[in-house]
Amino acid sequence: MHDVREQSGIHFVFAINEQHIKPKQKKVMKKFIALVALVLVSASTMMYAQESNAAARRAERKAQRDAERAKLRAEEEVQDMAAYQQAVQALKNKQFVLEANQVVFRNGMSAFVTSNTNFVLMNGNRATVQTAFNTPYPGPNGIGGVTVDGNSSDMKMNIDKKGNVNCSFSVQGIGISAQVFINMSSGNNTASVSISPNFSNNNLTLNGNIVPLDQSNIFKGRSW
DSSP: OHHHHHHHHHHHHHHHHHHHHHHHHHHHHHHHHHHHHHHHHHHHHHHHHHHHHHHHHHHHHHHHHHHHHHHHHHHHHHHHHHHHHHHHHHHHHTEEEEEEEEEEOTTSOEEEOOTTTSEEEEETTEEEEEEEOSSSOOOTTSSSEEEEEEEEEEEEEEEOTTOOEEEEEEEEOSSOEEEEEEEEOTTSOEEEEEEEETTOOOOEEEEEEEEEGGGOOOOOOOOO
16 A cells, blocks of 8 residues: 555656646747747748849849840841842842852762862853862862863842842853852852753752952962
């Protein structure tokens, strides 16, 4: 009985102590929870602010990049249009050079070439076609290819509603007898020239840019 009573007494004491301490614990716990909540809210607010600032900086940098790209595109479009207009006028004046950076052969094979030694030139009623390849063989013109001069005639030029240009003329000379066809897209001076010999099917296409004759930087080899 004593043990039981003692145990009961112990339980009773503990019950009293628990009842005595619990309100303080609740008060402390409430303060602790409030403090933790405040810290969490502050941390969340700081993290959100940091993320918002980082996102704003990223958006600002992207907007700057987009604006710079748009400015560059606008400048390029202005330059391309100026080059196009100059090319159209040069064609009308019969004072132009197509400086080629690529040659396409009849079988479809192509080669990238140097633009100042591969060209089609018109100067009034005279025309020149020149090719030069990077080979050890100097060729008839001395620079790795062929240069032929001739008289140009029957030039026809058409510009459609979109601004695309189609031009054709004949070239007759000692080393050449051919029809020449020029296609240039609207908005820039990029063009393609197809040379179709009158007495063979060895067609040749040169891709490049049309520039006024007085602005070209070509090197002419020996012609025949």
